[in-house]
Amino acid sequence: MPYFMQADLENALGVQIVKAIFDDDGDGVADSAPVAACCAYGTAECDSFLRGQYAVTFPISPVPDELKFAAVDFGCAYAARRRPDLTRAMGEQPWTMFRQAAVEKMKQFAISLQRLPPTVAVPANVGALVRTGDPAKPDIPSPPRVFDEMGDF
Numbered sequence: 001m002p003y004f005m006q007a008d009l010e011n012a013l014g015v016q017i018v019k020a021i022f023d024d025d026g027d028g029v030a031d032s033a034p035v036a037a038c039c040a041y042g043t044a045e046c047d048s049f050l051r052g053q054y055a056v057t058f059p060i061s062p063v064p065d066e067l068k069f070a071a072v073d074f075g076c077a078y079a080a081r082r083r084p085d086l087t088r089a090m091g092e093q094p095w096t097m098f099r100q101a102a103v104e105k106m107k108q109f110a111i112s113l114q115r116l117p118p119t120v121a122v123p124a125n126v127g128a129l130v131r132t133g134d135p136a137k138p139d140i141p142s143p144p145r146v147f148d149e150m151g152d153f
Contacts, residue, residue, distance in 0.1 A: 002039035003046060003063045003071035006030065009038065012072050013079060021083045038078045042071035042102075049106035056120060064116050066109070073102030 010018045022030035022038070046067055047058045060067060080095035088094075109116060 001059055001061060001063075002036075002043045003059065003068050004039055004042060004075060006035045006039075008068065008072050009035070009075050009079065012076055017086075018079070020086050021079045034082070038075045038082075039071075041078045042074035045074040045102065046071045046106060049110050053110050053112075054116070054120065060116075060120055064120055066116055067120075070102050070105045070109075073098055073105065077102060 006018065013021075018035075019028065019030050022034045024031050024034060043059055047060075050056075050060075051058065063071075077095045077099035080093065080098055084095065
């Protein structure tokens with residue numbers, strides 16, 4: 001199951017733009033096969049950033065909104081790249097702008113600067129133990145204090 005549907009793409013780009021980009025046979029309706037390929041692309045791109053970072057079965061279900069919106073950004077990049085002449089003529093952003101926004105969002109999830117909801121999973125890079133030298137635990141040495149003896153500075 002993809003992380004977003006045609007309606008999400010239409011909300012992001014507009015119904016007329018989606019129709020214009022994905023209407024291959026000229027009947028005034030976005031064709032289902034290219035839209036499905038766009039949704040699959042967005043899902044695959046998101047999953048590629050999260051594999052190894054989250055111990056979860058892919059595709060993630062139910063899809064958290066954070067992940068859906070990142071997938072929509074990848075979908076917008078796919079759409080704009082599919083018909084660059086139309087997106088340029090309609091004044092839309094170039095596909096690289098949409099893709100860069102999605103990549104930056106997914107990088108935030110991969111390094112745990114932003115996190116998916118705990119119902120999804122806990123990132124693999126969370127849970128490290130940081131110690132600063134606790135006086136109640138004398139067996140753990142404090143880190144050296146570099147600036148303690150600076151003389152008259």
